[in-house]
Amino acid sequence: MEEAPSMVNVQNEFIIIDNPPVYQHAVYPYKNEWIVATLCEQGFARGKINFRNFYLQENDFILIFPDHIVDKCELSPDFKGKIVLISPHLSELINFGASFAMTKSVELKPYYVFPMEAVQAFRSFIELCKSLILLESGSNIMDSLKLLSKGFFIGIEELLIHQEPLPRLSSGSSSDLAEQFLNLVEVEYRQHRDLSFYANKLCKSVKYLSRVIMDSTGKNATDWIERCVVMDAKAQLVSTNKSIADISEDLHFPSSSFFGKYFKRVTGINPKDYRKGNQ
Numbered sequence: 001m002e003e004a005p006s007m008v009n010v011q012n013e014f015i016i017i018d019n020p021p022v023y024q025h026a027v028y029p030y031k032n033e034w035i036v037a038t039l040c041e042q043g044f045a046r047g048k049i050n051f052r053n054f055y056l057q058e059n060d061f062i063l064i065f066p067d068h069i070v071d072k073c074e075l076s077p078d079f080k081g082k083i084v085l086i087s088p089h090l091s092e093l094i095n096f097g098a099s100f101a102m103t104k105s106v107e108l109k110p111y112y113v114f115p116m117e118a119v120q121a122f123r124s125f126i127e128l129c130k131s132l133i134l135l136e137s138g139s140n141i142m143d144s145l146k147l148l149s150k151g152f153f154i155g156i157e158e159l160l161i162h163q164e165p166l167p168r169l170s171s172g173s174s175s176d177l178a179e180q181f182l183n184l185v186e187v188e189y190r191q192h193r194d195l196s197f198y199a200n201k202l203c204k205s206v207k208y209l210s211r212v213i214m215d216s217t218g219k220n221a222t223d224w225i226e227r228c229v230v231m232d233a234k235a236q237l238v239s240t241n242k243s244i245a246d247i248s249e250d251l252h253f254p255s256s257s258f259f260g261k262y263f264k265r266v267t268g269i270n271p272k273d274y275r276k277g278n279q
Helices: 088-094 102-108 116-135 140-155 157-161 173-188 195-201 206-217 221-239 244-250 256-267 271-277
Strands: 006-010 014-018 035-042 045-049 052-056 060-064 069-075 080-086 111-113
Touching: 006 116, 006 140, 014 116, 014 140, 035 116, 045 060, 052 060, 060 116, 069 221, 080 088, 080 116, 088 140, 116 140, 140 157, 173 195, 173 206, 173 221, 195 206, 195 221, 206 221, 221 244, 221 256, 221 271, 244 256, 244 271, 256 271
Parallel strands: none
Antiparallel strands: 006 014, 014 080, 035 060, 035 080, 045 052, 045 069, 060 111
């Protein structure tokens, strides 16, 4: 007999879902707001987080943090697993701290193949949370969940920060340079859209870097930069209430007018119409 989906919801701040029903988000890409920790126990899940493809199988684990960009996620019809969702408000109260280096690691590698001990620790974390929720009904439960969540994530931090980012290209001198470029773009695209910045950082000429990126990826280097900028802009337009001026500022454009022209040049539609068409 198949185990039915179930959910435990504490004040719309901390949610545990067992065997979630297959669900497709209405519009991609979107900007994630919650901490989402998902363990795949059967079937598969696939999609794209922060511009990186992922494919989860049994005992694979994915972490999505606030402000991560989610694109085209899919669960298989037979997917089984466990999900923990922590609200933006509760995430702030947990206060992981500036030293919580795990978040930077997750930006470059959002999912992990954990040893069985860590997988069991996640299951135990969920069961302990459920037990405490059954015991407590007052305000103390949120304090307990805050402490448990912080302890669990700090406990797995070492496992995360020592895993290398997922390679996207086959190994080789040119491919390695292209990989470095793609990693750098993912970190710097909000501040830097000029190819010369990346060429200087990688100690290469613009001409040489352009040729390597085209040969290794089949796309222009500037196309990769524009892709990251526009993906982020689309996600914010669809899934946040930020004004176009605020999105422009977040992406470090000199003005909302300049941002609008850039967005339309790349997508063929202005930001206002894109938002209106995807509401």
